[in-house]
Amino acid sequence: MPPRQEPRRSAEPSFPDVAQLGEAIATAIHSTLHPLQRTLLETMYNLKLDKFEGNEGFEGTERWLEHIEKTFRVLHNQGNLLVEKWVETTSWFLSKDSASWWEQELCRLSLVEKTDWDVFRELFRRRFVPPEYIDRKKQEFTELRQGKLTANEYYRRFTDLSRYHPDVAGNPAEMLRRFRLGTKKKWRSMATTTPCDTYQEFYEILLRIEDSENMPSKSEEEEKDENQRNDDKGKGQASLGPRRT
Known part of the structure; x- marks a missing residue:
């Protein structure tokens, strides 16, 4: 029985499929031009916003609320935070007592009012910043x-x-x-x-x-210049040695 012959191997190198190669290149380009977007929670965590504890004082409470609002406005202008999400996002930064207060307020609000930032801001100030x-x-x-x-x-x-x-x-x-x-x-x-x-x-x-x-007046400048000239003149005379009598 004649020996079995192995199939001839082509001396030419093998290349990947053209369609697969094009898909891989397109994926690489897309990942470069469109990086993965961070989630809202990751973005807020990286901002390291302070949590409202309730013991900041009246002025500190207002500063905290203003900082939160300014941060949200910047994120909104960048297209990363809808206005309808401002109230919900703020609740992440409320302490246990202030969060309990807001849960009670939510029970009395309508669906539209629950996401209205102006409503939240007004109620928050009324609760933590007294009218006095x-x-x-x-x-x-x-x-x-x-x-x-x-x-x-x-x-x-x-x-x-x-x-x-x-x-x-x-x-x-x-x-x-x-x-x-x-x-x-x-x-x-x-x-x-x-x-x-x-x-x-x-x-x-x-x-x-x-x-x-x-700004210094002109007379003051002239007086300084005159004093400087006198000092320079005195130094020049001293360098000549003692005067002869």
Whole structure:
């Protein structure tokens, strides 16, 4: 019986299927151009937002709520967080007591109100920021005067306190009147010569006045130059040795 012959092997190298190769290349390109999106929970965890414990104080409570809202607004503008998810996401950062309070509030709200951020913010402030505190801040805004504050410090304080008086904050003319009334009398008389429509524009004028006052006067500069010349002259004479009499 003749020996069995092995099938001839082709000397040419084997290549993968063209369709499979094209699919692999397309997958690689897609993964490069479209990386895996993080889940909402992963995104919030990486932000490392503080949990609301309830012992932050009135001002700390407002700062916490403002920080949460600003963070959500940035995520929303990036397309990563819908407005309808703001309330639900905030509940992740509530402590046990505050979370229990919110669960009780949910029982009294409609389906639309449960996801309304304005509703949550109003109820949250009403629960953790008493009206007496709001009234005190409103009075502080009304009686605010620049005094020894710099123009920038006065502007920041005025802007921060104005949110406690929404009726005034929504009126540009009244905001300008109150801001101008609280500035230094000397600066106010100097700034009124320049017309402006908003308190932000008046603030820019105050900055220029403040900068001009902080600059050394011409006489002071001349006095420094003269003192420097005298010092240099004295040093030059000393280097020549003792004078002969």
